[in-house]
Amino acid sequence: MSAAETTPPAALGRGAAAPRALWHVILVRPEAMTLALLILGVIIASQLSPFFLDINYILRSFTLSAEFAIVALVLTLVIIAGEIDLSPAANMALSTCLFAWAQASGIPMPIAIAIGLLAGLAMGALNAFMVIALQLPSIIVTIGTLTLYRGLAQIIAGDKSIRMPDWFIGIDKVLILGIPATVVIFTAFALVLGLILAGTIFGRQIYQIGTNEVAARYAGIRTRRIKLVLFLLMGLVAAVAGMLTASRLGSVRYDLGLGGELQMVLMAMLGGTYIFGGRGTILGTFLAAWLLVVVSTGMTVANLLPAIQLTVLGVLLIVAIIATNLIYSRTQR
Amino acid sequence: MNALRSILARRETGIAVMIVLFTIAVSLYKPQFFTLNSLRVILLLTPLVMIAAMGQMLVLVARHVDLSMGSMLGLSAMITGMMFRDMPYIPWPLGFVVAIGIGTMLGLINGALVTLFRLPSIIVTLGTLNLYRGLTFIVSNARQVDRQFVPSDLKGLSQTSPIFGIPWIIFMAFAVVLLTYWFAMHTRVGRQIFAVGSNPVAAPLRGVKVTQVTLLVFAISGALSGLAGIMYASRWGFVNPSNTGFGFEFQVIAAVVIGGVSINGGVGSVVGVMLGVLLMGCVAAALPLLGIPGTAQGAIYGAVILVALLIDRSVRRQGISGLKLVRV
Numbered sequence: 001m002s003a004a005e006t007t008p009p010a011a012l013g014r015g016a017a018a019p020r021a022l023w024h025v026i027l028v029r030p031e032a033m034t035l036a037l038l039i040l041g042v043i044i045a046s047q048l049s050p051f052f053l054d055i056n057y058i059l060r061s062f063t064l065s066a067e068f069a070i071v072a073l074v075l076t077l078v079i080i081a082g083e084i085d086l087s088p089a090a091n092m093a094l095s096t097c098l099f100a101w102a103q104a105s106g107i108p109m110p111i112a113i114a115i116g117l118l119a120g121l122a123m124g125a126l127n128a129f130m131v132i133a134l135q136l137p138s139i140i141v142t143i144g145t146l147t148l149y150r151g152l153a154q155i156i157a158g159d160k161s162i163r164m165p166d167w168f169i170g171i172d173k174v175l176i177l178g179i180p181a182t183v184v185i186f187t188a189f190a191l192v193l194g195l196i197l198a199g200t201i202f203g204r205q206i207y208q209i210g211t212n213e214v215a216a217r218y219a220g221i222r223t224r225r226i227k228l229v230l231f232l233l234m235g236l237v238a239a240v241a242g243m244l245t246a247s248r249l250g251s252v253r254y255d256l257g258l259g260g261e262l263q264m265v266l267m268a269m270l271g272g273t274y275i276f277g278g279r280g281t282i283l284g285t286f287l288a289a290w291l292l293v294v295v296s297t298g299m300t301v302a303n304l305l306p307a308i309q310l311t312v313l314g315v316l317l318i319v320a321i322i323a324t325n326l327i328y329s330r331t332q333r
Numbered sequence: 334m335n336a337l338r339s340i341l342a343r344r345e346t347g348i349a350v351m352i353v354l355f356t357i358a359v360s361l362y363k364p365q366f367f368t369l370n371s372l373r374v375i376l377l378l379t380p381l382v383m384i385a386a387m388g389q390m391l392v393l394v395a396r397h398v399d400l401s402m403g404s405m406l407g408l409s410a411m412i413t414g415m416m417f418r419d420m421p422y423i424p425w426p427l428g429f430v431v432a433i434g435i436g437t438m439l440g441l442i443n444g445a446l447v448t449l450f451r452l453p454s455i456i457v458t459l460g461t462l463n464l465y466r467g468l469t470f471i472v473s474n475a476r477q478v479d480r481q482f483v484p485s486d487l488k489g490l491s492q493t494s495p496i497f498g499i500p501w502i503i504f505m506a507f508a509v510v511l512l513t514y515w516f517a518m519h520t521r522v523g524r525q526i527f528a529v530g531s532n533p534v535a536a537p538l539r540g541v542k543v544t545q546v547t548l549l550v551f552a553i554s555g556a557l558s559g560l561a562g563i564m565y566a567s568r569w570g571f572v573n574p575s576n577t578g579f580g581f582e583f584q585v586i587a588a589v590v591i592g593g594v595s596i597n598g599g600v601g602s603v604v605g606v607m608l609g610v611l612l613m614g615c616v617a618a619a620l621p622l623l624g625i626p627g628t629a630q631g632a633i634y635g636a637v638i639l640v641a642l643l644i645d646r647s648v649r650r651q652g653i654s655g656l657k658l659v660r661v
Contacts, residue, residue, distance in 0.1 A: 084455075136642050139398070139455050140586075140596045144642065147583045148635025154628045254628075262463050265456065275453055307470025307574070314464030318457060322450045 030272020030324045031284040037270075038291040045298040052298070059180055061297040062290070063172035063248065066182035067092070067241040068260050069289035072267035073186075073193050074237045076285045078230050079268055080197075082210040082277030083138040085234050087127060089260030090149035092242030095120040097153040099243060100162040100252035109165075117239045123149060124235020128228045146261065153254040161253040164246055171247040182244055186289070194282035202226070210277030259310075266313060267292055270320040274328055348592065348608040352615055359619045366622055376499065377491070379614040380506035381406075381561045381568065383607065385585045386592070387513040388557035390606045391550045393589060394517075396530040396598025397454035399554045401443060402561075403581030404465035407574070409435040410562035411469045414478035414572035417487075425484035432563035433556050439465060440555015444548040454551075462582070469574045478572040491568045502564050509557065514603040526550055531599025580631070587634040588613045590641040613637070 046052040062069075071088045078085050099116030103109055123145065130141040174181040197203035208216040209223050217223050246252045269275065270291060271284030295316070299309045360367035385402050392399045413432040416423060439461070446457045490501040517523040528536045529546050537543050561581075566572055592609025594601035616633060620626075 086459075130639065130642070134643065137596060140590070140642060141639070143400075143583070143586065144635050144638030146635070147587070147638060148632055151629065151632025151635050154631055155626075158626075158628060259463070262459060265459060269456070275456055305470060305475065307467045307475060309467070310463045311467025311471065314460045314462070314467060317460035318446060318452075318464075321452055321456055321460075322446075325450060325452065 028327060030327050031281060031287060033323060033327065034271055034284055034287040034291055038287055038294065041291055041294040041298065045294055045301070048298060049301045051301065052294075056178075058293065058297070059183055062186075062293045063180045063182050065263065065289070065293055065296070066172070066180075066186050067245045067248075067257070068263045069267060069285075069292075070182075070186050070189055070244070071234075071238050071241045071260075072264040072285055072289060073190055073282060074230070074234050075264050076268045076271065076273050076280055076282060077193065077197065077206055078234060079273050079275065080210045080277060080280045081206045081227060081230055082213060083131060083227060083230070084142065084265075084275075085127060085138065085231070086142040086261045086265070087123070087145040087149055088234060088238040088241075088264060089257040090146045090153070091120055091123045091235060091238040092245060092257040092260065093254055094123065094149040094153040094156070095239035096242035096246045096252050096256055097157045097162070097254060099239075100164065100246060101156055103165070104162050109168075113243070116243060117236060120235045120237075120239020120242070121232060122235070124232045124238070127235070128231035131231065132224050132227050150254070150258075153256075157252065157254040159254075161251040163251045168247055169250040171244055182248070185244070187286075190282055190286045194286070197282050206230070207278055210274075210279075212278075262313060262317065263292065266317045266320065269317060269324060272324050272327070274324060275321060279328060345593070345602060345605045345608055348605060348612055352608065352612050355612070355615055355619070359615075359622065363619075363622045366619060371618055371622075373499075375611065375614040375618045376503050377568075378617050379610050380502045381564055381581075382584050382588055382613065383506040383610045384509050384557050384561045384564070385554075385581065386588050386606050386610050387509055387603070388550075388554035389582075389585045389589045390592070390594050390601050390603070391513070391517065391526055392454075392554045393594045393596055394530045394598060394601045395526050395547060395550045396533060397447065397547065397550065398458065398586070398596070399440075399443065399551065400455065400458040400582050401439070401461040401465055402554065402558045402585055403578035404462050404469065405436050405439045405555050405558035406562040406565060406578035406581055407572075408439065408465045408469045408472070408562075409433075409559035410565050410572045410577050411473050411478065411574060413563050414483065414566055415473060417484055417566075418478055418482035421482075425487050428484075428487060428563050428566075429560070432559040434559070436555040436557070436559020436562060437552050438555070440552045440558070441548065443555065444551030447551065448544045448547050466579075469577075473572075473574045475574055477574065478566075480570045483566050483570050483572075487563070487567045488570050491564075502567060505564070509560070510603060510607050517603060522546065522549065527599055529598075533598075583631075583634050583638075584613065587637045587641070591637050596642075 042052060051057045068089075071092070075085060075088065095116045098119045099112050102115045103112035107115070127138070127142060127145055130136050130145075131138045171181050176184045197206065205216070205221045205226055208219065208221060209226060213223055242256065245256055249256070267285055267288045268280070271280070271286070271288035273280030273284060295312070296309055299312060304312075356367065365371070385406070389399055389402065409432040412435055413428045416431060417425070417428060443454070443458055443461055446452055446461075447454045490505075492500060517526065525536070525541045525546050526549075528539065528541050529543050533543065562578070565577055588610045589601075589606055590596065590609075591612060592601075592606035594606060613634075616637075617630065620629065620633075
């Protein structure tokens with residue numbers, strides 16, 4: 001708006017909005033907000049505790065939420081495509097319970113892993129079937145499947161926890177060039193998805209679907225196929241994330257990843273993904289994941305109860321979505 | 334003949350038939366299901382869900398959704414319980430005022446966030462679901478309010494009965510149902526909720542104040558969650574920061590959508606929701622008889638939501654953009 005006042009009217013085409021200044025384009029966007037908050041968070045946290053200036057400490061803290069962060073990357077794509085998936089945390093629990101149950105009953109490990117991954121894929125396929133083939137709204141479908149998957153996990157595992165074999169435990173302790181393996185996986189996956197989203201036709205088509213699905217279909221984009229791919233990827237990645245969690249915890253219970261949907265949605269929203277679709281970047285979610293780690297680790301260092309952290313996350317979600325919507329309404333062209 | 338056909342075509346009839354068929358099927362297998370005692374069990378399972386379902390129905394009819402009900406229930410029950418514990422001299426009926434008041438306030442916060450910033454209610458209430466749960470831990474210092482602190486008169490509401498051995502809380506639940514029926518079907522504001530939900534663009538053009546109506550449905554949803562909160566204290570005699578109301582919203586949503594409320598707004602009937610709640614109650618009461626462990630309940634709620642979506646032909650393609658509030 002301020003740009004419109006500073007540009008001479010003669011330079012404008014009739015009815016066209018003024019071009020935004022370069023600094024405006026670069027700075028007034030949600031990812032910039034995330035980055036600023038991240039820097040602010042690190043500064044505040046390092047005042048609280050000197051641990052924060054130790055990069056290894058932050059890396060180790062990141063392993064605690066790396067699995068959710070990995071899923072949040074895919075969730076970002078799903079939200080950009082104009083859908084939402086609240087079921088991945090429950091998917092993590094069910095696929096991992098199936099996997100753990102299979103390997104505990106003597107099925108060889110590779111087959112057990114395949115069972116878990118296939119289960120995740122099947123759950124993604126069920127979501128996709130309800131949303132794409134039956135044309136049901138994804139919000140309520142995934143609320144239903146969230147309850148269903150978690151409930152099935154509870155039936156399979158009961159109240160017991162299933163132990164993992166020793167060699168399977170501890171992927172978060174494995175260091176690759178001094179960086180925990182899950183963090184490496186997250187970063188690599190973010191890089192791949194970011195390149196796909198920003199640099200390929202497939203990626204641009206995801207944005208187009210989210211901006212206007214009808215127009216996208218008339219433009220010859222296979223909207224159903226792309227959404228199917230996204231939901232299937234969601235299921236598969238959730239299953240992988242579930243196994244990473246099992247490896248970190250050393251045992252599996254039905255409540256694995258309970259409440260993870262909040263954190264995943266929060267990471268996407270904090271990273272500036274537009275809840276109504278069509279806008280958002282992987283970079284934003286990537287930064288938001290680190291921001292969330294700094295915030296929750298800072299709260300742990302400050303000795304806040306986990307329950308209070310829950311409150312803070314809830315407030316953050318609401319603040320993030322308000323801020324993102326404001327920024328987008330400012331820059332709407 | 335036409336009248337008969339129109340009765341048969343109604344959603345309510347379908348649910349009633351499902352209840353009858355389910356009862357017959359279970360009774361054939363386990364005859365003790367078909368007794369007055371199991372009717373009592375079913376009725377005792379339902380009042381909390383019944384009350385909250387009325388609120389959720391109004392929210393869904395207005396084309397929103399309230400995921401924070403369980404946490405609103407928990408927080409209002411906790412504050413009321415702590416009031417009983419720390420101020421035992423307070424007359425116990427005041428607990429109803431406090432619980433409903435707190436619930437209303439929490440619901441208004443949801444409504445204000447949704448209307449003021451034009452946010453989708455699903456994300457807002459996902460946030461407040463966790464926010465209110467966290468607040469419950471904070472105000473209670475993560476400690477449970479034990480049985481001895483809940484007034485015995487309050488607990489008596491779920492045990493003593495004015496007539497036929499049916500406890501008070503069941504009558505209260507049905508009173509709420511009747512009130513909701515009158516409100517939704519026979520008041521101007523009630524009909525406006527349906528107008529907003531069936532066409533958010535047209536409603537303001539006909540003079541419906543969409544913002545006020547939206548605030549109102551969220552406030553009602555909160556108030557009824559608060560009422561369900563104090564009834565939880567009455568029914569179970571304690572309030573626990575982590576258990577009380579946890580996962581409650583999924584039971585409520587399952588009952589409401591099986592009761593024929595369209596998640597696209599504008600469609601829903603009090604009778605249908607009431608039957609939906611009773612059907613869920615029948616299922617919950619039959620599980621132990623059939624030897625199915627209680628852990629299966631979550632899966633059943635999820636399956637019910639999905640099945641209800643499948644049979645609901647009024648649900649058309651909307652996506653999340655269908656929930657976007659229209660700027661007037």
